Amino acid sequence: MKMESPLPLDLTRAASAFAALGSEQRLAVLRTLVRAGPDGLSIGDLGGRTGVTGSTLTHHVKILATAGLVTQARHGRSIICAAVAFDEVQDLANFLLTECCADSVSPDKDCPNG
Amino acid sequence: MKMESPLPLDLTRAASAFAALGSEQRLAVLRTLVRAGPDGLSIGDLGGRTGVTGSTLTHHVKILATAGLVTQARHGRSIICAAVAFDEVQDLANFLLTECCADSVSPDKDCPNG
DNA sequence: CAATCATTTCGACATAATTCGAAATAACAC
DNA sequence: GTGTTATTTCGAATTATGTCGAAATGATTG
Secondary structure (H helix, E strand, O other): OOOOOOOOOOHHHHHHHHHHHOOHHHHHHHHHHHHHHHHOEEHHHHHHHHOOOHHHHHHHHHHHHHOOOEEEEEEOOEEEEEEOHHHHHHHHHHHHHOOOOOOOOOOOOOOOOO | OOOOOOOOOOHHHHHHHHHHHOOHHHHHHHHHHHHHHHHOEEHHHHHHHHOOOHHHHHHHHHHHHHOOOEEEEEEOOEEEEEEOHHHHHHHHHHHHHOOOOOOOOOOOOOOOOO
16 A cells, blocks of 8 residues: 655645545544554454444545555554544644634634734 | 534534535635634635635535534625634544543553543 | 455445536615 | 625536445465
8 A cells, every 4th residue: 555655734635634534434433543542453343343344444444544544554464554643633723723814904812823 | 594503523513524624615715714814704705715606605605604614694795704613623623532542551652641 | 275364446336515507585775 | 666796596417425245365374
């Protein structure tokens, strides 16, 4: 599998990362991986815990991996998936909010930019 | 327009909020509104700044509003849209990350739960 | 090498999302 | 009222996504 280097977030990449989170099954999968912590889970275990069948899970995990939210590594005959969501989610939040009120004359009281 | 009260985030709501962010056009629209700050922009201005046509914009803004990321209010003959993304994005990040490592024996160094 | 277990690819189908233009609605000015 | 501007609804076409099972690939054990 091709491993993407963590390119800077542009609109296209940010949107597809959000889209990766925008499916109940994928969000459930990712949360299961977040719960599992850095040791991760195999595809099979993930299927067991989420009730998602094999080929569908492969499909969803690939989307999460492309979005940079999950890593995959072969370990024996299993593929171990692990969430790398922490920084990524922070980056996504920043992408959305950093330029807050840049065009405004009356900034929001909650605006991080004053 | 029916105004949704801010229900607690469950999997379904979180996924549809992420999905709302998961389109380039909608993400561009929301960022434009974030830049515009609390005064917001009319649908027409939004269209002007993003290049999205009227009926499509109506469609996208409705999705953002349903996700709780944008408010709409009539002002004269315009509809003023404003981002309310700050808390919402924080909630979404929390939804994803709060139970981090709950199932793990070797928590991540970056894990917010130690 | 044969058997087995884990995952992926493939092909197919159903459902949902995106996008547009034209017509409809809503608010205002006169 | 008529006319003007702003937005929404509608209908339709295109494209994308989600889902599955069966067959194919890869890794390990004996």
